[in-house]
Amino acid sequence: QPGFDREDHPHRRRNLLTGRWVLVSPHRAKRPWQGEQAKAAPASGAAYEAGCYLCPTNTRTNGEANPDYPATFVFDNDFPALLTDTPDPASGSSDGDPVFAIAPARGTARVICYSPDHSRTLPQMSVAAVRALVDTWAAQSAELGERFANVQIFENKGEMMGCSSPHPHGQIWASDFVPMEVADEEREQAAWLSARGRPLLDEVAEREIAAAERVVAMNDHWLAVVPFWAAWPFEVLLIARTAAARLQDLDDAARDALAVILGQVTRAYDALFSTSFPYSMGWHQAPGGSDALAAWRLHAHFYPPLLRSASVRKFMVGFEMFAETQRDLTPETAAARLRAALAETENA
Amino acid sequence: QPGFDREDHPHRRRNLLTGRWVLVSPHRAKRPWQGEQAKAAPASGAAYEAGCYLCPTNTRTNGEANPDYPATFVFDNDFPALLTDTPDPASGSSDGDPVFAIAPARGTARVICYSPDHSRTLPQMSVAAVRALVDTWAAQSAELGERFANVQIFENKGEMMGCSSPHPHGQIWASDFVPMEVADEEREQAAWLSARGRPLLDEVAEREIAAAERVVAMNDHWLAVVPFWAAWPFEVLLIARTAAARLQDLDDAARDALAVILGQVTRAYDALFSTSFPYSMGWHQAPGGSDALAAWRLHAHFYPPLLRSASVRKFMVGFEMFAETQRDLTPETAAARLRAALAETENA
Ligand SMILES: O=P(O)(O)O[C@H]1O[C@H](CO)[C@@H](O)[C@H](O)[C@H]1O
Numbered sequence: 001q002p003g004f005d006r007e008d009h010p011h012r013r014r015n016l017l018t019g020r021w022v023l024v025s026p027h028r029a030k031r032p033w034q035g036e037q038a039k040a041a042p043a044s045g046a047a048y049e050a051g052c053y054l055c056p057t058n059t060r061t062n063g064e065a066n067p068d069y070p071a072t073f074v075f076d077n078d079f080p081a082l083l084t085d086t087p088d089p090a091s092g093s094s095d096g097d098p099v100f101a102i103a104p105a106r107g108t109a110r111v112i113c114y115s116p117d118h119s120r121t122l123p124q125m126s127v128a129a130v131r132a133l134v135d136t137w138a139a140q141s142a143e144l145g146e147r148f149a150n151v152q153i154f155e156n157k158g159e160m161m162g163c164s165s166p167h168p169h170g171q172i173w174a175s176d177f178v179p180m181e182v183a184d185e186e187r188e189q190a191a192w193l194s195a196r197g198r199p200l201l202d203e204v205a206e207r208e209i210a211a212a213e214r215v216v217a218m219n220d221h222w223l224a225v226v227p228f229w230a231a232w233p234f235e236v237l238l239i240a241r242t243a244a245a246r247l248q249d250l251d252d253a254a255r256d257a258l259a260v261i262l263g264q265v266t267r268a269y270d271a272l273f274s275t276s277f278p279y280s281m282g283w284h285q286a287p288g289g290s291d292a293l294a295a296w297r298l299h300a301h302f303y304p305p306l307l308r309s310a311s312v313r314k315f316m317v318g319f320e321m322f323a324e325t326q327r328d329l330t331p332e333t334a335a336a337r338l339r340a341a342l343a344e345t346e347n348a
Numbered sequence: 349q350p351g352f353d354r355e356d357h358p359h360r361r362r363n364l365l366t367g368r369w370v371l372v373s374p375h376r377a378k379r380p381w382q383g384e385q386a387k388a389a390p391a392s393g394a395a396y397e398a399g400c401y402l403c404p405t406n407t408r409t410n411g412e413a414n415p416d417y418p419a420t421f422v423f424d425n426d427f428p429a430l431l432t433d434t435p436d437p438a439s440g441s442s443d444g445d446p447v448f449a450i451a452p453a454r455g456t457a458r459v460i461c462y463s464p465d466h467s468r469t470l471p472q473m474s475v476a477a478v479r480a481l482v483d484t485w486a487a488q489s490a491e492l493g494e495r496f497a498n499v500q501i502f503e504n505k506g507e508m509m510g511c512s513s514p515h516p517h518g519q520i521w522a523s524d525f526v527p528m529e530v531a532d533e534e535r536e537q538a539a540w541l542s543a544r545g546r547p548l549l550d551e552v553a554e555r556e557i558a559a560a561e562r563v564v565a566m567n568d569h570w571l572a573v574v575p576f577w578a579a580w581p582f583e584v585l586l587i588a589r590t591a592a593a594r595l596q597d598l599d600d601a602a603r604d605a606l607a608v609i610l611g612q613v614t615r616a617y618d619a620l621f622s623t624s625f626p627y628s629m630g631w632h633q634a635p636g637g638s639d640a641l642a643a644w645r646l647h648a649h650f651y652p653p654l655l656r657s658a659s660v661r662k663f664m665v666g667f668e669m670f671a672e673t674q675r676d677l678t679p680e681t682a683a684a685r686l687r688a689a690l691a692e693t694e695n696a
């Protein structure tokens with residue numbers, strides 16, 4: 001009887017950070033595609049666009065003019081999903097109702113322009129410019145962390161990911177509640193620490209480095225892997241290898257190393273399908289009042305939608321929505337392809 | 349001090365079926381949109397397409413010819429994500445490893461052509477034709493339920509939802525494991541029954557009917573509502589009002605009534621933005637070996653991506669991926685618009 005082969009046989013893998021399983025169907029990558037073909041993102045040329053509401057000196061929809069900023073620029077989101085001064089729903093009609101359960105949500109939302117250059121995405125920025133972004137993330141996280149339970153920093157890159165402006169930028173949504181995903185990760189990390197005496201991502205990093213096959217890039221401070229339980233085809237998990245629970249915990253050396261590995265991961269992405277690779281990227285860090293600080297390890301997730309080319313994406317629909325996340329190629333294959341893409345950019 | 353207003357103030361609502369919270373930011377619907385504009389789906393004209401691999405008498409990619417079927421037609425998916433004869437990963441290398449946790453996954457996948465007519469989507473089919481589809485669902489659920497722990501029936505409609513063929517069809521993925529979403533719903537429904545002595549969706553249906561504001565359509569056997577905790581802008585939950593835990597439990601009257609309400613919901617969708625409305629639709633029913641059968645109530649979810657027009661969708665990216673699902677208009681507003689759209693089709 002022939003044995004199990006990870007590259008041929010469907011199986012499930014467990015995401016240790018969320019506690020949820022993922023269905024892996026590697027043989028599915030062979031199916032033909034008759035569905036939607038996205039058009040490739042147009043290459044943006046000019047460093048300054050008069051019509052862009054994020055470029056220096058331009059006026060935004062609310063009438064404010066941007067300063068002539070030299071590096072990063074942070075401003076309050078003109079259409080924030082969270083507001084600081086929302087009244088409590090307890091004053092509404094559904095208070096204490098178990099069927100129609102409602103809870104307060106307050107917070108603030110900011111936009112971070114990565115640099116004045118309209119045309120330079122993260123993989124095209126200099127290490128020094130990315131380092132300035134890292135410092136901005138850390139400063140924002142520290143400042144907003146004083147007032148809010150959770151500081152969610154993320155980037156939606158590309159029209160395919162709902163990005164509403166081509167000027168390279170990210171967002172911060174800080175909230176007075178701990179959102180579901182962060183709460184899940186805190187629960188799983190805390191349980192791991194108390195069961196095994198070590199932080200979850202510490203052990204994951206050690207094992208991934210030893211296994212080597214899913215590693216995309218690494219340095220003394222950071223590990224970039226396609227995690228064993230990756231959901232998106234070319235998902236990457238970027239783990240701090242030093243004991244940092246939040247962005248502001250990173251020292252100078254770790255920040256420099258982060259600027260380097262962010263360039264590597266995103267250039268590998270761009271090289272993979274010769275396109276400006278769309279993704280959502282987000283940081284996960286310990287919430288403000290966390291009582292599981294020692295269990296937390298700072299990390300970022302990259303969730304890119306592309307599957308087979310610059311125009312064929314993975315759809316998380318149907319079975320994925322109603323039953324379970326499913327992927328069509330193994331994380332091992334994805335990592336090998338990203339390593340090859342990275343080598344290509346480094347030899348170029 | 350002004351009170352809380354659901355239509356203005358951000359808040360969170362709890363999805364009772366999954367136990368997860370959703371962030372509602374109603375004021376966000378006011379923001380402008382500079383991002384991706386999808387092209388409207390082209391209207392399909394001909395009832396038969398020579399190049400379609402789902403039309404009667406045509407040959408599929410694997411060389412088999414479809415019969416000249418008169419109503420529904422079910423066949424094995426040529427590119428199934430699940431296979432019946434996969435060896436056990438216990439024979440692989442990750443057995444018992446807590447860091448790289450792996451589990452077996454076996455099953456089968458089928459395609460259901462809704463009717464021979466290439467051009468007629470569900471909202472355009474006759475009640476008799478939809479009733480034939482309901483009978484096919486029930487028969488497939490009963491047959492596959494004998495052999496598999498879970499029978500997941502769903503439809504991805506439209507290119508935007510990753511549908512790879514325009515011929516109206518759905519899918520069945522039956523598995524020897526209970527997928528995450530179904531396990532979550534079973535856990536929450538079982539907990540509700542033991543805490544309150546009634547099935548969760550029984551109580552939800554009763555309260556939604558009394559509240560009326562989120563109801564889209566109803567009859568003696570079914571209730572279609574934008575649930576209090578809806579995630580997608582125009583999400584609909586279709587709840588069986590009789591004690592059915594699975595599709596095969598439905599009697600003749602409930603099946604007829606289902607055919608009617610399915611037409612109403614999907615015609616309301618098409619009328620809303622004057623387009624063939626994309627969605628993923630999926631049934632949730634008790635898994636095969638369920639020990640919480642009395643807690644289960646058969647229901648279907650419609651998850652449609654459109655937000656503001658036939659070309660502007662909601663993106664579940666960034667904050668939604670890393671933190672928490674977020675919506676930009678209230679379920680109450682969405683339901684009112686769907687009711688108005690339905691009235692329009694019924695007066696036409
Ligand atoms: O099976 P299809 O229609 O080729 O594929 C579609 O539905 C599947 C099940 O929901 C998804 O996994 C795919 O991403 C989607 O493109």
Ligand SMILES: O=P(O)(O)O[C@H]1O[C@H](CO)[C@@H](O)[C@H](O)[C@H]1O
Nearest residue numbers: 162163164662663665666667668
């Ligand atoms: O805030 P933006 O860029 O207008 O909007 C984008 O990011 C948000 C946060 O991830 C999402 O809720 C929106 O669906 C998406 O289009």
